[in-house]
Protein backbone atom coordinates (compact mmCIF):
# COMPACT_ATOMS: atom_id res chain seq x y z
CA UNK A 1 0.00 0.00 0.00
CA UNK A 2 1.34 3.45 -0.91
CA UNK A 3 1.66 6.10 1.77
CA UNK A 4 -0.71 9.06 1.75
CA UNK A 5 2.27 11.34 0.94
CA UNK A 6 2.68 9.65 -2.41
CA UNK A 7 -0.80 10.65 -3.46
CA UNK A 8 -0.40 14.41 -3.00
CA UNK A 9 0.21 16.42 -6.16
CA UNK A 10 4.02 16.79 -6.05
CA UNK A 11 3.97 20.58 -6.20
CA UNK A 12 1.65 20.98 -3.18
CA UNK A 13 3.61 18.74 -0.82
CA UNK A 14 4.59 20.52 2.37
CA UNK A 15 2.73 23.74 1.57
CA UNK A 16 1.50 24.96 4.97
CA UNK A 17 -1.67 26.85 5.82
CA UNK A 18 -1.05 30.57 5.49
CA UNK A 19 -1.25 32.15 8.93
CA UNK A 20 -0.53 35.81 9.45
CA UNK A 21 1.11 35.77 12.88
CA UNK A 22 0.74 39.48 13.51
CA UNK A 23 -2.99 39.42 12.67
CA UNK A 24 -3.44 36.44 15.02
CA UNK A 25 -1.61 38.36 17.71
CA UNK A 26 -3.65 41.52 17.20
CA UNK A 27 -6.94 39.63 17.53
CA UNK A 28 -5.70 37.97 20.73
CA UNK A 29 -4.81 41.35 22.22
CA UNK A 30 -7.13 44.15 21.05
CA UNK A 31 -5.11 46.75 22.97
CA UNK A 32 -2.33 46.47 20.36
CA UNK A 33 -2.09 49.08 17.60
CA UNK A 34 -2.60 47.28 14.28
CA UNK A 35 -0.26 49.26 12.05
CA UNK A 36 0.95 46.31 9.99
CA UNK A 37 -1.64 44.90 7.60
CA UNK A 38 -2.82 47.81 5.46
CA UNK A 39 -6.26 47.76 7.04
CA UNK A 40 -8.43 50.86 7.30
CA UNK A 41 -8.53 52.21 10.87
CA UNK A 42 -12.08 53.56 10.40
CA UNK A 43 -15.05 51.25 10.95
CA UNK A 44 -17.74 50.80 8.25
CA UNK A 45 -20.09 53.76 7.73
CA UNK A 46 -23.67 53.68 9.03
CA UNK A 47 -24.99 53.14 5.51
CA UNK A 48 -22.81 50.05 5.07
CA UNK A 49 -23.77 48.77 8.52
CA UNK A 50 -27.45 49.19 7.67
CA UNK A 51 -27.02 47.05 4.55
CA UNK A 52 -25.18 44.41 6.57
CA UNK A 53 -27.98 44.22 9.13
CA UNK A 54 -30.68 44.18 6.46
CA UNK A 55 -29.10 41.27 4.60
CA UNK A 56 -28.04 39.47 7.78
CA UNK A 57 -31.76 38.99 8.34
CA UNK A 58 -31.91 37.07 5.05
CA UNK A 59 -28.87 34.95 5.75
CA UNK A 60 -31.01 31.82 5.51
CA UNK A 61 -31.10 32.34 1.71
CA UNK A 62 -28.41 31.56 -0.86
CA UNK A 63 -26.95 34.59 -2.64
CA UNK A 64 -27.47 35.20 -6.35
CA UNK A 65 -24.61 35.85 -8.78
CA UNK A 66 -24.35 39.49 -7.67
CA UNK A 67 -25.71 41.16 -10.82
CA UNK A 68 -26.68 44.33 -8.96
CA UNK A 69 -23.27 44.99 -7.43
CA UNK A 70 -21.49 43.86 -10.62
CA UNK A 71 -23.60 46.34 -12.62
CA UNK A 72 -22.68 49.09 -10.19
CA UNK A 73 -18.97 48.27 -10.57
CA UNK A 74 -19.33 48.29 -14.36
CA UNK A 75 -21.07 51.67 -14.26
CA UNK A 76 -18.44 53.20 -11.95
CA UNK A 77 -15.67 52.02 -14.25
CA UNK A 78 -17.33 52.86 -17.51
CA UNK A 79 -17.27 49.32 -18.90
CA UNK A 80 -20.20 47.66 -20.70
CA UNK A 81 -21.95 45.80 -17.91
CA UNK A 82 -21.93 43.09 -15.23
CA UNK A 83 -20.47 40.62 -17.72
CA UNK A 84 -17.18 42.51 -17.47
CA UNK A 85 -16.99 41.95 -13.70
CA UNK A 86 -16.29 38.87 -11.58
CA UNK A 87 -16.52 39.04 -7.78
CA UNK A 88 -14.71 37.13 -5.05
CA UNK A 89 -13.95 36.90 -1.35
CA UNK A 90 -11.37 39.64 -1.43
CA UNK A 91 -9.01 40.07 -4.33
CA UNK A 92 -6.92 37.20 -2.94
CA UNK A 93 -9.63 34.80 -4.06
CA UNK A 94 -9.87 36.59 -7.38
CA UNK A 95 -6.16 35.86 -8.08
CA UNK A 96 -6.84 32.24 -7.32
CA UNK A 97 -9.62 32.17 -9.92
CA UNK A 98 -7.52 33.98 -12.50
CA UNK A 99 -4.36 31.94 -11.89
CA UNK A 100 -6.08 28.57 -12.05
CA UNK A 101 -7.60 29.38 -15.44
CA UNK A 102 -4.20 30.08 -17.01
CA UNK A 103 -1.51 28.15 -15.19
CA UNK A 104 -0.25 24.62 -15.60
CA UNK A 105 2.54 23.20 -13.43
CA UNK A 106 5.95 24.41 -14.56
CA UNK A 107 4.68 27.62 -16.15
CA UNK A 108 5.83 31.03 -15.03
CA UNK A 109 4.31 34.05 -13.30
CA UNK A 110 6.28 37.28 -13.36
CA UNK A 111 5.91 39.52 -10.30
CA UNK A 112 7.64 42.81 -9.51
CA UNK A 113 9.25 42.68 -6.08
CA UNK A 114 8.97 43.67 -3.31
CA UNK A 115 5.27 42.89 -3.66
CA UNK A 116 2.17 41.39 -2.08
CA UNK A 117 2.80 37.77 -1.07
CA UNK A 118 -0.45 36.14 -2.16
CA UNK A 119 0.52 36.01 -5.86
CA UNK A 120 3.38 33.70 -4.93
CA UNK A 121 1.24 31.59 -2.60
CA UNK A 122 -1.46 30.97 -5.20
CA UNK A 123 1.00 30.50 -8.06
CA UNK A 124 3.06 27.97 -6.10
CA UNK A 125 -0.06 26.03 -5.15
CA UNK A 126 -0.76 25.56 -8.85
CA UNK A 127 2.78 24.36 -9.51
CA UNK A 128 3.86 27.57 -11.22
CA UNK A 129 7.31 29.04 -10.96
CA UNK A 130 7.34 32.58 -9.61
CA UNK A 131 9.78 34.81 -11.45
CA UNK A 132 10.57 37.81 -9.25
CA UNK A 133 11.79 40.92 -11.03
CA UNK A 134 13.14 43.45 -8.53
CA UNK A 135 12.24 47.12 -8.64
CA UNK A 136 15.15 49.57 -8.90
CA UNK A 137 16.24 51.41 -5.75
CA UNK A 138 17.91 54.62 -6.79
CA UNK A 139 18.41 57.95 -5.01
CA UNK A 140 16.52 56.49 -2.06
CA UNK A 141 13.39 55.98 -4.16
CA UNK A 142 11.85 52.80 -5.52
CA UNK A 143 11.26 52.68 -9.28
CA UNK A 144 9.36 50.24 -11.46
CA UNK A 145 11.52 48.44 -13.99
CA UNK A 146 9.28 47.66 -16.98
CA UNK A 147 12.26 46.78 -19.20
CA UNK A 148 13.32 44.09 -16.76
CA UNK A 149 9.74 42.76 -16.67
CA UNK A 150 9.74 42.46 -20.46
CA UNK A 151 13.22 40.89 -20.39
CA UNK A 152 12.01 38.24 -17.93
CA UNK A 153 9.38 36.92 -20.37
CA UNK A 154 10.00 33.38 -21.65
CA UNK A 155 7.86 30.99 -23.65
CA UNK A 156 6.62 29.66 -20.30
CA UNK A 157 5.32 33.03 -19.05
CA UNK A 158 1.58 32.77 -18.49
CA UNK A 159 0.88 35.73 -16.24
CA UNK A 160 2.48 39.06 -15.41
CA UNK A 161 1.21 40.74 -12.26
CA UNK A 162 1.97 44.33 -11.31
CA UNK A 163 0.41 46.23 -8.41
CA UNK A 164 -0.36 49.89 -9.03
CA UNK A 165 0.31 51.48 -6.63
CA UNK A 166 2.65 48.81 -5.41
CA UNK A 167 2.66 47.35 -1.93
CA UNK A 168 4.91 48.06 0.00
CA UNK A 169 6.53 50.83 -2.04
CA UNK A 170 3.42 53.03 -2.44
CA UNK A 171 4.21 54.40 -5.91
CA UNK A 172 2.59 54.16 -9.36
CA UNK A 173 4.11 52.94 -12.63
CA UNK A 174 3.95 55.32 -15.63
CA UNK A 175 0.86 54.77 -17.77
CA UNK A 176 2.89 54.19 -20.93
CA UNK A 177 4.61 51.15 -19.44
CA UNK A 178 1.27 49.40 -18.93
CA UNK A 179 0.72 49.64 -22.67
CA UNK A 180 4.16 48.15 -23.40
CA UNK A 181 3.41 45.16 -21.19
CA UNK A 182 -0.18 44.81 -22.46
CA UNK A 183 1.16 44.71 -26.03
CA UNK A 184 2.95 41.41 -25.30
CA UNK A 185 -0.46 39.70 -25.28
CA UNK A 186 0.45 37.80 -22.10
CA UNK A 187 -2.29 37.80 -19.42
CA UNK A 188 -1.50 40.93 -17.47
CA UNK A 189 -3.08 41.38 -14.04
CA UNK A 190 -2.97 44.94 -12.75
CA UNK A 191 -3.59 44.93 -9.02
CA UNK A 192 -5.33 48.18 -8.07
CA UNK A 193 -6.01 47.30 -4.42
CA UNK A 194 -5.13 50.83 -3.28
CA UNK A 195 -6.07 52.92 -6.31
CA UNK A 196 -9.02 54.67 -4.61
CA UNK A 197 -6.63 56.62 -2.38
CA UNK A 198 -5.39 58.45 -5.48
CA UNK A 199 -8.74 58.20 -7.27
CA UNK A 200 -10.07 56.03 -10.09
CA UNK A 201 -8.51 58.53 -12.51
CA UNK A 202 -5.26 56.65 -11.85
CA UNK A 203 -6.81 53.33 -12.87
CA UNK A 204 -5.70 51.45 -15.98
CA UNK A 205 -9.19 49.98 -16.41
CA UNK A 206 -9.67 51.53 -19.85
CA UNK A 207 -6.97 49.16 -21.16
CA UNK A 208 -9.41 46.26 -20.73
CA UNK A 209 -11.40 47.64 -23.66
CA UNK A 210 -8.47 47.43 -26.04
CA UNK A 211 -6.52 44.49 -24.61
CA UNK A 212 -8.28 41.20 -23.88
CA UNK A 213 -5.22 40.11 -21.91
CA UNK A 214 -5.53 42.91 -19.33
CA UNK A 215 -7.36 42.19 -16.06
CA UNK A 216 -7.81 44.77 -13.33
CA UNK A 217 -8.23 43.57 -9.73
CA UNK A 218 -9.60 45.65 -6.86
CA UNK A 219 -10.67 45.13 -3.29
CA UNK A 220 -12.93 46.69 -0.67
CA UNK A 221 -10.39 45.82 2.02
CA UNK A 222 -8.48 49.09 1.80
CA UNK A 223 -9.99 52.53 1.08
CA UNK A 224 -13.51 51.18 1.62
CA UNK A 225 -12.46 49.68 4.96
CA UNK A 226 -14.13 46.27 4.63
CA UNK A 227 -11.20 43.86 5.00
CA UNK A 228 -13.15 41.59 7.33
CA UNK A 229 -16.08 41.39 4.90
CA UNK A 230 -13.92 39.89 2.15
CA UNK A 231 -15.01 41.41 -1.15
CA UNK A 232 -12.90 41.89 -4.25
CA UNK A 233 -13.43 41.91 -7.98
CA UNK A 234 -11.83 41.82 -11.38
CA UNK A 235 -12.76 43.78 -14.49
CA UNK A 236 -11.85 42.55 -17.98
CA UNK A 237 -13.20 41.77 -21.42
CA UNK A 238 -16.53 39.93 -21.21
CA UNK A 239 -15.33 36.74 -22.91
CA UNK A 240 -12.35 36.58 -20.59
CA UNK A 241 -14.56 37.08 -17.54
CA UNK A 242 -16.91 34.35 -18.83
CA UNK A 243 -13.99 31.93 -19.00
CA UNK A 244 -12.43 32.84 -15.67
CA UNK A 245 -15.80 32.76 -13.94
CA UNK A 246 -15.88 29.05 -14.80
CA UNK A 247 -13.53 28.55 -11.84
CA UNK A 248 -15.86 30.21 -9.30
CA UNK A 249 -17.13 28.15 -6.42
CA UNK A 250 -20.91 28.33 -6.48
CA UNK A 251 -22.18 31.07 -4.14
CA UNK A 252 -18.62 32.14 -3.38
CA UNK A 253 -19.57 35.66 -2.28
CA UNK A 254 -22.13 35.77 0.50
CA UNK A 255 -25.27 37.86 0.49
CA UNK A 256 -24.02 40.18 3.26
CA UNK A 257 -20.67 41.08 1.63
CA UNK A 258 -22.18 41.70 -1.80
CA UNK A 259 -24.86 44.06 -0.51
CA UNK A 260 -22.46 45.72 1.93
CA UNK A 261 -20.18 46.30 -1.05
CA UNK A 262 -23.00 47.91 -3.02
CA UNK A 263 -23.79 50.19 -0.07
CA UNK A 264 -20.10 51.12 0.19
CA UNK A 265 -19.98 52.02 -3.52
CA UNK A 266 -23.11 54.13 -3.16
CA UNK A 267 -21.80 55.88 -0.05
CA UNK A 268 -19.42 58.18 -1.93
CA UNK A 269 -19.18 60.49 1.07
CA UNK A 270 -18.06 57.62 3.26
CA UNK A 271 -15.26 56.83 0.81
CA UNK A 272 -14.23 60.47 0.44
CA UNK A 273 -14.00 60.80 4.22
CA UNK A 274 -11.79 57.72 4.49
CA UNK A 275 -9.57 58.79 1.63
CA UNK A 276 -9.09 62.28 3.06
CA UNK A 277 -8.36 60.94 6.52
CA UNK A 278 -5.78 58.55 5.09
CA UNK A 279 -4.05 60.96 2.76
CA UNK A 280 -3.74 63.60 5.50
CA UNK A 281 -2.26 60.95 7.79
CA UNK A 282 0.25 59.86 5.14
CA UNK A 283 1.33 63.50 4.80
CA UNK A 284 1.61 63.88 8.56
CA UNK A 285 3.77 60.77 9.00
CA UNK A 286 5.89 61.55 5.94
CA UNK A 287 6.62 65.11 7.06
CA UNK A 288 7.18 64.22 10.70
CA UNK A 289 9.75 61.50 9.96
CA UNK A 290 11.57 63.14 7.04
CA UNK A 291 13.61 65.13 9.58
CA UNK A 292 15.66 62.12 10.73
CA UNK A 293 19.12 62.11 9.12
CA UNK A 294 19.75 58.95 7.07
CA UNK A 295 16.09 57.91 7.34
CA UNK A 296 14.32 57.62 3.99
CA UNK A 297 10.57 57.76 3.52
CA UNK A 298 9.18 56.31 0.27
CA UNK A 299 6.46 58.71 -0.98
CA UNK A 300 3.18 56.82 -0.79
CA UNK A 301 -0.16 57.08 -2.57
CA UNK A 302 -1.69 54.34 -0.44
CA UNK A 303 -2.44 53.61 3.25
CA UNK A 304 1.06 52.48 4.20
CA UNK A 305 4.54 53.92 4.02
CA UNK A 306 7.83 52.12 3.44
CA UNK A 307 10.98 53.34 5.18
CA UNK A 308 14.67 52.63 4.83
CA UNK A 309 16.64 53.55 7.95
CA UNK A 310 19.75 51.57 6.93
CA UNK A 311 21.98 54.65 6.85
CA UNK A 312 21.17 55.54 10.45
CA UNK A 313 23.02 52.40 11.55
CA UNK A 314 19.81 50.91 12.96
CA UNK A 315 17.89 47.99 11.48
CA UNK A 316 14.21 47.73 10.66
CA UNK A 317 14.04 44.85 13.13
CA UNK A 318 15.25 47.11 15.94
CA UNK A 319 12.59 49.70 15.10
CA UNK A 320 9.93 46.97 15.14
CA UNK A 321 11.10 45.69 18.52
CA UNK A 322 11.09 49.20 20.02
CA UNK A 323 7.64 49.96 18.59
CA UNK A 324 6.37 46.74 20.11
CA UNK A 325 7.32 48.00 23.57
CA UNK A 326 4.73 50.75 22.90
CA UNK A 327 2.13 48.25 21.73
CA UNK A 328 2.57 49.09 18.04
CA UNK A 329 2.80 46.27 15.50
CA UNK A 330 4.64 47.27 12.32
CA UNK A 331 5.54 45.23 9.28
CA UNK A 332 9.09 44.03 8.82
CA UNK A 333 10.78 43.75 5.46
CA UNK A 334 13.63 41.55 4.30
CA UNK A 335 17.12 42.89 3.70
CA UNK A 336 17.39 44.31 0.20
CA UNK A 337 19.50 46.67 -1.88
CA UNK A 338 22.27 46.28 0.71
CA UNK A 339 20.11 47.68 3.52
CA UNK A 340 18.51 45.93 6.48
CA UNK A 341 16.76 49.14 7.51
CA UNK A 342 13.43 48.47 5.79
CA UNK A 343 10.07 48.51 7.53
CA UNK A 344 6.50 49.53 6.74
CA UNK A 345 3.75 51.24 8.70
CA UNK A 346 0.02 51.22 7.98
CA UNK A 347 -1.95 54.37 8.74
CA UNK A 348 -3.80 54.03 12.04
CA UNK A 349 -6.18 56.29 13.93
CA UNK A 350 -5.05 59.89 14.56
CA UNK A 351 -3.83 58.89 18.05
CA UNK A 352 -1.98 55.88 16.70
CA UNK A 353 -0.25 57.91 13.99
CA UNK A 354 0.94 60.40 16.59
CA UNK A 355 2.11 57.59 18.86
CA UNK A 356 3.96 55.97 15.94
CA UNK A 357 5.69 59.21 14.94
CA UNK A 358 6.69 59.96 18.56
CA UNK A 359 7.95 56.42 19.02
CA UNK A 360 10.13 56.50 15.89
CA UNK A 361 11.45 59.98 16.70
CA UNK A 362 12.31 58.82 20.21
CA UNK A 363 14.03 55.70 18.91
CA UNK A 364 16.25 57.83 16.67
CA UNK A 365 17.00 60.27 19.50
CA UNK A 366 15.02 63.12 17.92
CA UNK A 367 12.52 63.65 20.70
CA UNK A 368 13.17 66.04 23.52
Ligand SMILES: Cc1ncc(COP(=O)(O)O)c(C=O)c1O
Nearest residue numbers: 090091092116167193219221232
Ligand atom coordinates in the same frame (compact mmCIF):
# COMPACT_ATOMS: atom_id res chain seq x y z
C1 LIG B 1 -1.29 44.76 -3.38
C2 LIG B 1 -2.40 44.03 -2.69
N1 LIG B 1 -3.30 43.39 -3.41
C3 LIG B 1 -4.31 42.74 -2.85
C4 LIG B 1 -4.46 42.68 -1.50
C5 LIG B 1 -5.53 41.76 -1.00
O1 LIG B 1 -6.51 42.11 -0.38
P1 LIG B 1 -7.86 41.31 -0.21
O2 LIG B 1 -7.64 39.85 -0.44
O3 LIG B 1 -8.24 41.63 1.17
O4 LIG B 1 -8.75 41.89 -1.25
C6 LIG B 1 -3.54 43.33 -0.66
C7 LIG B 1 -3.67 43.24 0.81
O5 LIG B 1 -2.83 43.63 1.58
C8 LIG B 1 -2.48 44.01 -1.29
O6 LIG B 1 -1.54 44.63 -0.57
